[in-house]
Amino acid sequence: MIEVEIAHRAGAFRLEVAFENDLGITALFGRSGSGKSMTIGIIAGLIRPDRGRVAIDGDVLVDSSAGIFRPKHKRRIGLVFQDSHLFPHLSVQQNLLFGHWFAPHRVRAVAFDQVIETLGIGHLLGRRPASLSGGERQRVAIGRALLSSPKLLLFDEPFAALDAQRKLEILPLIERLRDEFKIPIVYVSHAVEEVARLAGCVVVLENGHVKAIGDPVDVFGPAAIQTGESRFSRSSVLSMQVGGEDQAYGLTELQHPAGIVWLAGQAGPSGGKVRILVKATDVTLSAGRPQNLSVRSVLTGKIAAVETEGPLAAVEITLDGEGRLYAMATRRAVDDLGLRVGDLVFALVKTVALDEHAVGMTRP
Amino acid sequence: MSELSPDEWTAIWLSLRIAVVATLASLPLGIFAAYALARWHFPGKMLVDGLIHLPLVLPPVVTGYVLLIAFGRRGIFGSYLADLGIVFSFRWTGAALACGVMGFPLMVRAMQLSFESIDRRLEQAAGTLGAGPLWTFALISLPLALPGIVVGAILCFAKALGEFGATITFVSNIPGQTQTISAAIYTYTQVPGGDANALRLTLVSIAIALTALIASEIVQRRAKRRLASFE
Numbered sequence: 401m402i403e404v405e406i407a408h409r410a411g412a413f414r415l416e417v418a419f420e421n422d423l424g425i426t427a428l429f430g431r432s433g434s435g436k437s438m439t440i441g442i443i444a445g446l447i448r449p450d451r452g453r454v455a456i457d458g459d460v461l462v463d464s465s466a467g468i469f470r471p472k473h474k475r476r477i478g479l480v481f482q483d484s485h486l487f488p489h490l491s492v493q494q495n496l497l498f499g500h501w502f503a504p505h506r507v508r509a510v511a512f513d514q515v516i517e518t519l520g521i522g523h524l525l526g527r528r529p530a531s532l533s534g535g536e537r538q539r540v541a542i543g544r545a546l547l548s549s550p551k552l553l554l555f556d557e558p559f560a561a562l563d564a565q566r567k568l569e570i571l572p573l574i575e576r577l578r579d580e581f582k583i584p585i586v587y588v589s590h591a592v593e594e595v596a597r598l599a600g601c602v603v604v605l606e607n608g609h610v611k612a613i614g615d616p617v618d619v620f621g622p623a624a625i626q627t628g629e630s631r632f633s634r635s636s637v638l639s640m641q642v643g644g645e646d647q648a649y650g651l652t653e654l655q656h657p658a659g660i661v662w663l664a665g666q667a668g669p670s671g672g673k674v675r676i677l678v679k680a681t682d683v684t685l686s687a688g689r690p691q692n693l694s695v696r697s698v699l700t701g702k703i704a705a706v707e708t709e710g711p712l713a714a715v716e717i718t719l720d721g722e723g724r725l726y727a728m729a730t731r732r733a734v735d736d737l738g739l740r741v742g743d744l745v746f747a748l749v750k751t752v753a754l755d756e757h758a759v760g761m762t763r764p
Numbered sequence: 765m766s767e768l769s770p771d772e773w774t775a776i777w778l779s780l781r782i783a784v785v786a787t788l789a790s791l792p793l794g795i796f797a798a799y800a801l802a803r804w805h806f807p808g809k810m811l812v813d814g815l816i817h818l819p820l821v822l823p824p825v826v827t828g829y830v831l832l833i834a835f836g837r838r839g840i841f842g843s844y845l846a847d848l849g850i851v852f853s854f855r856w857t858g859a860a861l862a863c864g865v866m867g868f869p870l871m872v873r874a875m876q877l878s879f880e881s882i883d884r885r886l887e888q889a890a891g892t893l894g895a896g897p898l899w900t901f902a903l904i905s906l907p908l909a910l911p912g913i914v915v916g917a918i919l920c921f922a923k924a925l926g927e928f929g930a931t932i933t934f935v936s937n938i939p940g941q942t943q944t945i946s947a948a949i950y951t952y953t954q955v956p957g958g959d960a961n962a963l964r965l966t967l968v969s970i971a972i973a974l975t976a977l978i979a980s981e982i983v984q985r986r987a988k989r990r991l992a993s994f995e
Contacts, residue, residue: 446888472891473900479892485885489907498903502894548893 402426402552402584406442406452406462415439415449415608419601424578425585427599427616429592435608436588440556443586444479445472456551456584476507478545478553478583483561484537486529492540493525499548509549510581518576519543535566542573546581553577555587559594567594574598592620593755596637596677616675617723631712634680636725642672651751657721659699661749665756674759682753683727685715686746687737695748699725703743706734715739717747768964774940775948776968782856782944783924786864787917790871794916797868798875799905819930820869828933831862835934858935859942863927867920874919878912879905911987918980922973945969 401422408415415435419426428436441447442462443454451464456477461470478499486495496515500508516522519539529537538558545553555574559567575598578585589595595602595616602619604612612619617637640661643653654661654674667674690698701719708714713734717725725747739745768776800806801813819827835842835852842852852858882905890900906913928946935942937951949965952958 444888444892446891471896472888473894473896475892476894477892479889481885481889485883485889487886487890487904498890498895499893502899544893 401457402586403453403455404439404443406439406449406454408438408442408447408449408452410438413438413608415442417603417605417608417610419603419610419613421601422584424600425574425587425598427595427602428586428588428605429590429595429599429602429619430605430611431590434605436590436605437556438608439605440479440554440586440588443552444477444554445470445475459551473502476503476548476551478548478550480538480541480545480553480555480558482557484529484541486532486537486540486544488529490529491525492521492527492529492532495529495540496521496525496543496547499544499550503547503549507549510546512547514580515543515546518580519573533566534562535569538562538566538570539573542570542577546577546583550583553583553585555585555589557588557590559589559591571597592635593677596620596635596675597759631714631728632679632681634714634726634728636678636680636723638676638678638719638723638725640674640676642667642670642674644670656699656719656723658701658719658723659697661697661699661754662751663754663756663759664751667756667759676754676759678725678749678754680714680726680728682750683725684748684750685727685729685733685737685739686748687739687743688746690746690748693748695750697749697751699747699749701725701745701747703739703741703745705741706739708734715745717745719747768968769961771939772948772961772965772968775943775945775965776972778856778859778940778942779925779944779946780972782860782863783921785857786860786867786924787871787921789860790864790868790920791913791917794868794871794920795875795906795913798872798909798916799879799901801872802876802879803905816872817869819866824866824927824929825933827865828862828930831858831865831930831934835861852935854935854938854942856935856942859931859944860924862930862934863924864920866927866930867923870923871916871920874916875909875912878909878915881912882908911984914980914983914987918976922976925969925972925976 401420403420405418406415415438417435417439428439430436438447442449448469449462449464452462454462460468461475462468487498519542521536521539521543524532524536524540532540559570571594577583587598599616602614602616603610604619617639620635620637638656640654640656643655645652650665652663652665652667654663654667654676661676684695699719701717703715704718704724705716706713708731711731713729713731715727715729715734717727719725727747797816832839834840837846837851837853852861887900887904890904895903926946928950931942931944932947937943937947945965945968949962952962
């Protein structure tokens with residue numbers, strides 16, 4: 401259980417953030433300059449907040465009203481920076497063991513071999529950080545933080561400096577950390593895909609304040625539709641259950657009370673829960689059950705709201721069962737189909753537009 | 765060119781001894797001052813900074829005279845230190861003190877730059893991994909600043925070898941006790957027929973300086989290669 405309630409001022413910027421979560425990964429989400437990194441810095445003890453309280457599992461790290469401010473080296477919080485910040489004068493092994501060495505024996509809960517194996521960095525032990533690739537460096541940095549047996553792991557945009565391919569290698573690792581080591585994680589990101597995939601709770605920050613907080617399924621769509629951001633950033637997060645596999649075609653069936661979505665590739669064991677991210681621009685609407693189309697994934701629901709803006713219309717659909725789906729269409733298309741609030745509608749999702757790599761297992 | 769005379773050898777050994785002692789004795793204080801100036805904020809920081817760098821801009825004679833007032837046998841501190849058996853005036857130890865003071869600003873400047881260039885996040889990372897401030901300094905800051913520390917030490921050593929004004933003002937020019945290479949060269953140029961001696965010592969002086977510079981270059985390159993850019 402992590403509890404944060406802080407207020408801090410730096411120049412003209414004011415931070416006022418409060419959240420708590422006890423489920424796996426908490427994501428701090430927002431644009432650069434929204435106060436994510438400052439929040440992380442305060443939790444880690446790099447910044448002393450003007451006032452507030454930070455506690456992990458009841459262990460109070462900061463409480464300005466009681467005059468408590470525990471220095472960073474006594475907090476046992478593993479921080480993974482944006483660009484790894486491995487110690488350049490030490491070997492990979494020495495880097496990994498740095499925090500391990502400082503952790504008192506009674507709290508050493510994380511085994512070296514398990515970390516090496518999980519992160520796949522056994523072959524790098526004798527190397528120097530300078531000779532590692534970006535992805536390797538970041539994995540070593542994660543291992544280093546993990547081996548200090550922290551009570552909380554903080555990730556400050558750990559993939560900002562990595563290309564898409566490296567990112568795909570490491571994202572599943574963070575899921576494994578969450579499930580294997582049972583250490584709560586606070587994860588800073590401005591990438592919807594990462595957050596939708598990983599987080600159990602999303603805290604959306606804007607200008608130093610919490611704008612929304614909750615399950616990614618609830619947080620993302622509405623937030624995106626109101627901000628007037630580019631239509632390309634509007635997306636929905638749907639909880640699905642893994643069904644059967646079509647091995648002949650290499651497809652996986654994802655089930656939802658509103659219908660079926662086919663995914664290219666695999667998505668974990670049958671019966672597992674996964675989340676998918678559907679961009680509003682990838683959804684096609686149909687007033688009747690579609691026929692003779694290449695699209696195989698169809699979800700049914702009722703129109704909850706139609707918002708128009710110039711030539712465009714943003715349509716919010718309440719899916720049968722649960723969940724909301726957002727679709728972008730032209731205003732004319734909405735008028736031609738005569739779509740109104742409360743109407744039944746069929747939403748078509750192109751399988752090829754779904755990134756199977758961004759599909760994450762939620763906690764079993 | 766003829767052999768070096770015993771007096772010249774004495775001057776050379778004395779110079780080296782004074783420079784080595786001055787450098788080694790200033791090293792801990794220099795590292796501390798450089799780190800404090802690079803990383804800490806404290807009241808009076810500018811004043812401390814100014815005091816450290818003062819010998820760089822003052823005429824050396826003035827520095828020497830201030831040392832005489834402070835550490836002379838009847839000086840402000842000197843009289844107390846004399847009671848403890850520590851005497852600087854007209855001793856080689858006094859020459860080492862003068863050289864240390866003159867070399868100190870050069871040493872601190874190089875080290876300070878080196879500490880400042882260390883990415884603060886590395887120190888923060890060490891902190892979050894459980895290393896307290898002293899451990900962080902010993903395991904991260906100090907090794908990473910090593911190239912700058914070596915440069916600072918070499919600069920101080922070189923300054924100490926060449927120091928003349930402050931030394932001669934503070935501890936005079938006593939052969940075998942405070943007569944360094946520089947002082948000896950000065951003496952030889954003041955007596956008739958001393959030109960050859962002066963030239964020999966000049967060449968020795970150049971040789972020592974070059975050796976020190978090359979040594980520092982090698983040490984630095986090694987340290988840098990070890991740290992290699994981590995981009």
